Amino acid sequence: MPNTLKCLALSASPRRDGNTALLARLALGACAEAGCDVEFLYLVDFRYEPCRACEGCYATGRCVVPDDAGVLYEKILAADRLIFAAPVFSMGICAQAKVFIDRAQQFWAAKYLLGRRVIEEGRPERRGIFISCAGTTLPGVFEGTVRVARYFFKMLEIKLQASLCYAGVEKRGEIFNNRAALEETVAQGRLLAL
Numbered sequence: 001m002p003n004t005l006k007c008l009a010l011s012a013s014p015r016r017d018g019n020t021a022l023l024a025r026l027a028l029g030a031c032a033e034a035g036c037d038v039e040f041l042y043l044v045d046f047r048y049e050p051c052r053a054c055e056g057c058y059a060t061g062r063c064v065v066p067d068d069a070g071v072l073y074e075k076i077l078a079a080d081r082l083i084f085a086a087p088v089f090s091m092g093i094c095a096q097a098k099v100f101i102d103r104a105q106q107f108w109a110a111k112y113l114l115g116r117r118v119i120e121e122g123r124p125e126r127r128g129i130f131i132s133c134a135g136t137t138l139p140g141v142f143e144g145t146v147r148v149a150r151y152f153f154k155m156l157e158i159k160l161q162a163s164l165c166y167a168g169v170e171k172r173g174e175i176f177n178n179r180a181a182l183e184e185t186v187a188q189g190r191l192l193a194l
């Protein structure tokens with residue numbers, strides 16, 4: 001019997017049950033229906049500080065700051081699939097996500113300074129999806145967000161299966177009016193389970 005795939009969803013918006021969180025739950029639900037073990041977490045329920053640039057991780061590839069970022073990164077390392085959801089704030093990724101992502105500098109150090117893999121040799125490919133929403137439909141509104149997300153997934157050695165970005169979604173729950181977005185998100189959630 002193959003091992004059940006573990007899928008972790010991290011929702012970075014401070015707005016609980018906001019648009020990105022709703023989409024993350026939808027993708028995760030599809031993943032669960034397809035047989036994965038799933039866990040959904042809000043970053044706002046955890047306490048983590050910004051990177052101190054102390055270079056403490058340069059010698060070991062592990063962050064020396066003892067806070068909840070360590071707990072969350074252990075969960076990410078243990079997961080086979082990742083759903084990361086974060087809205088556009090001030091034309092970039094929301095601060096809760098950015099602060100957390102900066103703490104992945106330890107994996108940059110492991111890879112590029114110490115020449116180590118983040119994931120053990122022989123482990124099957126890990127995959128994930130990035131989800132974002134923006135209130136406006138300005139050209140390039142997701143450029144910054146997607147760029148940071150791509151970097152994040154690369155540092156974690158997780159293949160980015162899709163970036164699902166939906167513009168013109170401002171109020172909480174407004175994403176429910178976008179049927180195509182909901183369908184695409186469910187389809188991508190199902191794909192994650194394969």
Ligand SMILES: Cc1cc2nc3c(=O)[nH]c(=O)nc-3n(C[C@H](O)[C@H](O)[C@H](O)COP(=O)(O)O)c2cc1C
Nearest residue numbers: 013018019020087088089090091134135136169170
């Ligand atoms: C502090 C703040 C800054 C925002 N900045 C932008 C922005 O620069 N561009 C934009 O299109 N929408 C912006 N928005 C709107 C959000 O991207 C939009 O409401 C989105 O649906 C929020 O997702 P959530 O419900 O998952 O939090 C901003 C919202 C907040 C609260």
